Amino acid sequence: MLFNTKMETLPREEMEALQLRRLRDVCTRVYANVPFYRKRFDEVGITPADIRSLADIKLLPFTEKQDLRNNYPFGLLAVPRDQMARLHASSGTTGKAVVMGYTRRDLDNWAELVARSLVAAGVSSSDMVHIAYGYGLFTGGLGLHDGVERLGATVVPASGGATKRQAALMRDFAATVLCCTPSYALHLWEAGQEMGIDFRDLPLRVGVFGAEPWTEAMRHDMEVKMGIAAMNIYGLSEIMGPGVAIECADAKCGMHLWEDMVYPEIIDPVTGEQQPAGELGELVLTTLTKEGVPLLRYRTRDLTSLDYTPCQCGRTHVRIARLQGRSDDMLIIRGVNVFPQQIEGLIVETPGLSPNYQIIVERERNLDTLEVRVEMAENLFADEIRKLQSLERKLQKSIKEFLGVTAKVRLMEPRSIQRSEGKAQRIVDNRPKE
Ligand code: DLL
16 A cells, blocks of 8 residues: 555656756755855855756755754744744754744645655554654654544544553554554553553554664564554654654565655765765755755764665665664763664563663773663562572673673663653763763
8 A cells, every 4th residue: 555656656767857856946945045055055165056966965065963053943944934834843952952844835745754654554544543652842743643634544642641541542442553652652551561451452553663763673572562563663853753764564674765855865974975875874864845944964863774676565765774873872882882772682682671771871980881771571570589690691691792891780670760751761871071
């Protein structure tokens, strides 16, 4: 099933012609209307007329999150303020928020991409879709919401919080699709268990999970626990929100990125050089149709690779691999690069542990220390200290073996690590900032 058959199966040649037309158009618009971009073009000595092929995108300057912050709140608007139909903002853990403005047409395009994404994930107009992404300035709730309405399915705008009540509503309304972060899905599932609601007994069949990193191992765990197909959805506020890319139910192998509206590149995060398809690097995105705040070559900091090989689902849009982390999430522990997802993978593979964890980094006498706090599985009868210690040692050993770092592993009581209603906070880095 496809939502927009013509666009989703556009042959590569036509896609590239469309992308070039739109790229030239967005360059013209930002050059004319956004002083920040006009200055950037002038600095590198180009005008929109210099973009003659898609390869010329390399001539354009990058845009970084700091540029959005420096222009807070409306400095990058490319249309008059009164044409903004809606604003969203990402809170950002550090510094100023990033504000995004959408025109009526931007909201329309966004709903279309989310509808396409839902259909790709196996959702149809007869589904009952429970949305537990936060509503508000965060793009998750309202973004999914508009897409579900565009698709014509039934939407339950639950938002985050009141977790037990939500589990009861999922049962009572017979939800067939759950949209939320993977960590909140687990939290909902736990709340259900406590109330005697087993997700496997509900008609629930699809999870649309994203907004935070998660692993293949976590997917498997959730699919078994919940009796669903757990699908990965990607997006970011700066570009739009959820629905920039999604896995298709047919292949479940990489996320189709909607290339008619967003142009992807992979670069080496250090040199900024474009990388060939298949290489791991930083995802850089250019909005091709956005009117409110168009962005050229936005550096997402997300690490992935591009796959242009044909997909069995028939969609021609490129696929991005499951995110390998963010270049700014990488922990350097005594010189060794560690991504939190690598630790998550090892936790999920260790029987007796639950996928609720937190990574604490400290600096003691100039040395970095890594502590992994992880909850025991509910069904583990941890009456014997010896058993616990051997489980701790087991995880510690695999972290040492696979990642090359020494970690202190601390087993925690089930449900003792704080649950989040949105994105889980997996890393607590207490090292002094340089
Ligand atoms: O998280 C938009 C979204 C909402 C996506 C709901 C999917 C579902 P931001 O708050 O701006 O927007 O955060 C964007 O979250 O750059 C990634 O680092 C991370 N992220 C988003 N989706 C995934 C995913 C929304 N599927 C940032 N896997 C992005 C891993 C993800 N990381």
